[in-house]
């Protein structure tokens with residue numbers, strides 16, 4: 001999972017957000033409000049023909065160094081990834097065109113694993129449009145990489161898969177977390193199926209086993225961190241930009257890593 005807090009400081013992205021907001025946010029949110037007042041519910045079909053988020057795809061793709069914000073799979077085919085809404089647009093439709101709610105995620109993370117799941121720390125009052133102000137008092141159990149650093153939640157574990165004995169990279173909550181943070185880290189891992197505990201989708205399986213070259217680079221980095229080797233920084237500096245920009249690499253460099 002990648003730390004995306006840079007997006008609000010990136011001049012190019014901010015310019016795109018302003019353009020998007022000017023062209024779409026007010027007009028399309030007003031349209032949804034009109035529909036809501038008629039039906040008291042917004043459904044997926046209400047967005048048909050109004051899914052303008054795809055115009056933000058390429059800039060996010062480029063800024064996220066061509067990887068899914070959640071699982072960090074490489075994104076090559078434009079139809080295989082989406083502009084994901086951190087706050088789901090069906091239940092919380094008034095956030096659908098809110099530009100602080102977006103990043104790019106692969107189709108598996110967005111459409112299959114997360115879908116519209118968005119749990120809160122209980123007890124949470126019912127939130128609808130009329131009670132939308134209550135949202136800011138609630139505590140979502142999904143880490144929001146746009147506003148908080150995921151590297152403060154996870155450690156990277158290199159291990160062999162119990163069933164296949166293949167090398168895999170998984171995430172686990174950091175040991176120092178308090179109960180609430182731990183619940184948030186675990187919920188994020190579970191909802192996105194980052195550690196393959198739910199049904200094993202072929203696309204996810206391939207991705208979590210990663211390509212062996214990438215695995216070996218990160219494994220070597222992890223070994224250098226664990227052994228406190230003097231050439232650690234030099235090794236990191238010489239990695240390809242693609243590897244260096246991985247959230248996994250950042251977590252490893254912070255020492256949040258275990259080799260089993």
Ligand SMILES: [Zn+2]
Nearest residue numbers: 068071106109
């Ligand atoms: Zn993904």
